[in-house]
Amino acid sequence: MSIVVAFDTSNYTTSCAVFDGERGTNVGxxxxxxxxxxxxxxxxxxxxxxxxxxxLVDALPFEGDIxxxxxxxxxxxxxxxxxxxFLAGVAQARALAHFLKVPYFGFSHQQGHIAAAAWSAxxxxxxxxxxxxxxxxxxxxxxxxxxxxxxxVRCEIxxxxxxxxxxxxxxxxxxxxxxxxxxxxxLDKLSGEAAEKSSYxxxxxxxFFSLSGVEHxxxxxxxxxxxxxxxxxxxxxxxxxxxxxxxxxxxxxxGDLPVLYSGGVASNSLLRALTPEGIFAAPQYSTxxxxxxxxxxxxxxxxxx
Numbered sequence: 475m476s477i478v479v480a481f482d483t484s485n486y487t488t489s490c491a492v493f494d495g496e497r498g499t500n501v502g503x504x505x506x507x508x509x510x511x512x513x514x515x516x517x518x519x520x521x522x523x524x525x526x527x528x529x530l531v532d533a534l535p536f537e538g539d540i541x542x543x544x545x546x547x548x549x550x551x552x553x554x555x556x557x558x559x560f561l562a563g564v565a566q567a568r569a570l571a572h573f574l575k576v577p578y579f580g581f582s583h584q585q586g587h588i589a590a591a592a593w594s595a596x597x598x599x600x601x602x603x604x605x606x607x608x609x610x611x612x613x614x615x616x617x618x619x620x621x622x623x624x625x626x627v628r629c630e631i632x633x634x635x636x637x638x639x640x641x642x643x644x645x646x647x648x649x650x651x652x653x654x655x656x657x658x659x660x661l662d663k664l665s666g667e668a669a670e671k672s673s674y675x676x677x678x679x680x681x682f683f684s685l686s687g688v689e690h691x692x693x694x695x696x697x698x699x700x701x702x703x704x705x706x707x708x709x710x711x712x713x714x715x716x717x718x719x720x721x722x723x724x725x726x727x728x729g730d731l732p733v734l735y736s737g738g739v740a741s742n743s744l745l746r747a748l749t750p751e752g753i754f755a756a757p758q759y760s761t762x763x764x765x766x767x768x769x770x771x772x773x774x775x776x777x778x779x
Contacts (some may be wrong), residue, residue, distance in 0.1 A: 477767035481563030544771030590766030633681025
């Protein structure tokens with residue numbers, strides 16, 4: 475059996491994956507963040523990736539002949555897109571490819587998110603046709619117009635946040651409520667206990683919006699002593715309203731295209747419940763992972779014939 479191996483070392487998660495053209499396995503682990511903090515410096519993230527990759531590779535099942543190796547090289551597939559933490563996965567992948575004498579392929583982290591979402595949702599056809607996609611994560615809230623580009627896709631930002639990302643708002647809400655970082659899962663669970671369910675429609679400009687107003691109102695709720703569960707619900711529901719409004723505006727511009735949801739925030743249960751028409755990545759492939767890069771690596775090596 476032939477397989478490919480891929481690495482993704484984002485600012486939040488160390489991950490590696492294998493894929494055989496149909497099935498795959500991803501092994502990942504969140505970076506360690508000290509209590510009360512909202513992330514890591516790039517130098518600390520890079521160090522954590524280098525230290526952690528060997529143990530994750532040991533945990534990854536290798537059954538078959540490795541025919542190619544891939545890695546996420548950049549945040550996006552545009553000139554100037556760069557983040558040092560991706561060097562850890564790239565170095566591992568290029569060294570492995572060299573010693574195995576197999577091809578190496580590099581993709582963007584964002585391309586990987588879209589591929590993993592399409593595959594895990596059972597909609598691989600989206601890699602072959604134009605669609606809209608949300609990349610909702612700790613540092614990114616972008617509405618993308620996605621078109622096929624060889625074995626991968628090309629993404630154009632057509633909407634999203636102008637300031638605070640959805641993931642940042644969620645983590646800041648979690649920090650205010652004393653929840654661990656990253657706060658997504660805990661905030662999601664807490665929001666389900668809300669008795670009063672309110673939200674706020676953020677200021678918009680076409681397909682773009684601002685979430686700083688939501689953050690301000692969330693802090694006011696805290697100062698008034700409103701229940702934690704209701705603050706959690708308010709923050710999440712306001713993000714959902716902004717996402718829905720922007721997607722609706724984009725459909726007016728680009729047609730009634732399917733909308734794919736990727737990134738860690740896309741695993742939120744409230745967003746999924748209120749978006750029945752959306753195409754969502756499986757929760758384990760919403761968060762940062764190497765599976766999408768493995769899928770694209772497979773497509774690249776098999777396209778060579």
